[in-house]
Structure formats: C-alpha cells, structure tokens
Amino acid sequence: MIDDISIRSAESEDAKELLKIYAYYVTDTAISFETEVPSEEEFKLRIEEVLKSYPFIVACKDDEILGYAYLHSFVGRKAYELSAETTIYLNPDKKKMGIGKKLYSVLEDIAKAQNITNLYSCIGYVDKEDEYLNNNSAQFHEHIGFRMVGKFENCGHKFGRWYHMVWMEKIIGEHKEIKEFLKYSNIKSF
Template sequence: MEIRSAKISDAEELLSIYAPYVIDTAITFEYDVPTTEEFRERIENTLKKYPYLCAVENGKILGYAYATTFKERAAYQWSVELSIYVEKKARRQGVGRKLYEVLEKELKKSGISNLYACIAVPVQEADEYLNFDSENFHARLGFKKVGTFTKCARKFGRFYSMIWMEKFI
C-alpha cells in the first residue's frame, strides 16, 4: 500500500468513498452528497495549507485522510482538525492507521503540535447508522477524549452527540 498526496483528479474516486458515509451513516452530519466539483474544491482548498493523503493499493484508493484548520485565529495555528474515511471493504486492515501515521509525520514536520478529531457518537447504544468504532480507533492511536456535545446533531430522525478527541505530537 502506498500513501501519497491527493490530487484534484482523485475527487471522483474519493467522493465514491465518502458518499456512503453521507447516505448510510451518521458518521458525517452532512445530509447531501456533495457534487464532484464541490469535492474538487474541498481538496484544492485543503492542499493549499495542509496535507491531504490517499492510501492506494493496486491503483485503487482505499481511503483518505486530511487536516484542516482547527480555528481561524492565528493563535491556533499549531492545531489542526483531522478527518479520515476508508472504503468499507478496506476497513480493519490497517489503512486508517497507516494514513494517520504518515499524516502525523507530515504535520509534525510543519510545526503542528495538536491534533483534534470531531467524532459523531450515538446518544445511547450504537444503532444501525452509527457505532463507537471511530472513537475506539482514535483512542488506539493515542487520542484522548476532551469533550462531549450531547444531542447536538440530528440525522435519520434521531439525535446524535459529538465528542472531541485530542493528541499531542
């Protein structure tokens, strides 16, 4: 598996990974799948300042991860928010771990010290749209839970909470 920088031309393939998360899960609180053009713009805007990485095997993108601005004010410039999405068939095969390992190295080289992950979690037990896998994944990689926003989002006719996790690199 190769980890490489995303290209604008990857937008359609990356969107095919992201779309099921929008349609079938509460992992993202986005209701509508973005257009390919909108996704291209997201990639392009991220790459202006931060890494946007793809995991590729046999010419197929298995997942992607990127960093974005944590907060706009200059004092936050050493902190970033991370996002990661892995093709359903490629989950639990080390793709996410490898993406984050490379992403962390690149961010550390650029002077970033604080990583944040904003993660959707079920209000009570896991349901058909959301479980605790993302929280557990981040915990295994050394992220610590630092806050909870209870029932802050609604999707599929039910409320979900959001947690923030952080890691210092």
Template structure:
C-alpha cells in the same frame, strides 16, 4: 488487501471522483458525517484544493485504486489557532479493519509534525444505544493512537430522525514551546520525499 501492497501519495484534484465514491456511503448510510447531501464532484475538487494550500491530504492506493484517505483542516480560522488542526479519515468499505487507518494516520501525523503542528483534534459522532448509523469504532481507533477525550456535546446533530452527541478527542505531537516555531504551510514545502521514504514499500 495486504499492507505491503499499499502505496500512499498526496491527493490531486482529479482524485475527486474516486474520493467521492468512498465518501458517499458515509453521507447516505451513517451519522459519521453530519452532511445530508453528497457533495458534487466540483465541490469536492474545491475542498481538495483548499486543503492542500495549508495541510496534507493523503490517499492510499491498492493496485492503482484509491481505497482510503486522510487529511487535516483548520481547527479555527484565527491566527492563534495555527498550531491546531482537525483530522479526518475515510476508508472504502472493504478496506476497513485491516490496518489501513493506522497507515494513513501515521503518515498524516508525520507530515503535520514536520509542519510544526502541535495539537491534532478529532470531532467524532458519539455512539448511542440501538443506533444503526454510528458505532464506537472511531473513538476506539483514536484512543489506541493516544488521543484523549476532552469534550462531549449532547444532542448536537440531527440526522436520520435521531439526535446525536459529538465528542472531541485531542493529541499533542509537538511541544508547546514559548514562542512556538512557525508553522510550515503544506503548499510552501515539498513533503513528497518524506512520504515516499517512510510509507512506500
């Protein structure tokens, strides 16, 4: 996989089946997600629709096949949190360690910045000694992108007969002005040209 062969676009509801193929191993074989059961295709379609109402949901393709995706979701539902989001990213197994995560996050952060989002947050399962289900790769990835560790919660998730810590990491992509500029919800604007102009070779 070469970076110049990767194209990005926004997710569609009909992508649910391909996205689930990527997500399924994370549920079944890792503690990266705390879900126990793989969601149904119908449930995943609903998740995509809900996300695209307010936030970007970006997929990466190589030779027409989706190989990774990243999206943002609400940090909290109260209106005062409108300027904060949580980010998520998942890559197919054969696409990891080749720079795809950087490409997806660059695009995600660009769109979020244009929307007026200020705080981006990542909730990450912390590595633990001798665990076969989680590593420190996600924490290191976010550190390289300028995220700072801001919280550490102990034994907060139980999966595969193990207790796991979780951490929150945070990054600012806009200034905290008073008052802040209004957030542009994703469904209210056409960001496709911005994505195409910056991330299509």
C-alpha cells in the same frame, strides 16, 4: 496486505473516487453529519483548498484508492495555527486492515514537520449503537493515542435521530515558541 499499500498526496483529479468513498458516509451513516452528498466539483474544490496549507493523502493498492485522510484548520483563528483537525474516511469494504493507522502515521509525520503540536478529531458518538452509528471511530482514535476532551450532547440530527459529537485530542509536539508556520506546499516527502 498493509505492506502493499502506498500513501500519496491527493490530487484534484481524485475527487470522483474519493467522493465515492465519502458518499457512503453521508447517505448510509451518521459518521458524517453532512446530509447531502456534495457534487464532484465541490469535492474537488475542498481538496484544493486543503492542499493550500495542509496534507490531503490517499492510501492506494495498485490503482485502487482505499481511503483518505487530511488535516485542516482547527477553528480558523491565527492563534490556533499550530493545531489541526483530522479527517479520515476508508472504503467501507477495507476497514480493519491497518489502512487507517497507516494513513494517520503519515499524517502525523507531516503535521510534525509543519510544527503542528495538537491534533483534534470531531467524531459522531452514541450511547447506544444503531444501524447508522457506532463508536468504532472514537475507539480507533483512542487506540492510536487520542483522548476524549469533550462531548456535545444530542447536537447532530440525522435520519430522524439525535447524535452526540465528541472531540478527541492528541498532542504530537512540544509546546514552544515557533516563529513560522510551515505550509504543506513546503513539505515534500512522506
């Protein structure tokens, strides 16, 4: 199954299909702390904004989009430009099939080509699982080499409940002097 999955760059025309995946995480889970599903136009703009400097990739089998992942600015200050935050969402019916690992592998290769050294992920977290959130995302990130570096107690409120948020980090490059940050548009192969 995983060998049949291809990875390609997202296009703004994918917004409708990608939004279908993301909407579930907004309306039915506390995985996203967003409380309202963005419009298709807003989601399209988000994709286009990411693609100006970072990869936004999708996993496909035939013509079906199974999930997506992207990098985006970490904190948004110049000194952080060699660090990036990761985001990943899979079709809820396509989990535990190796798709997330494949997406992250490609994302990391692109990040390395951009001279990014540190990857971060902001993840909803619970002490006790409920119907809206478990710690599978943190466990997945740990499995692929991320480590927990911080926890914010009860900082997200959704579905009438309080949820924690954790930061996880993965060092993927050597910390040396870099003269130029490579924009995603300069990275063509993955």
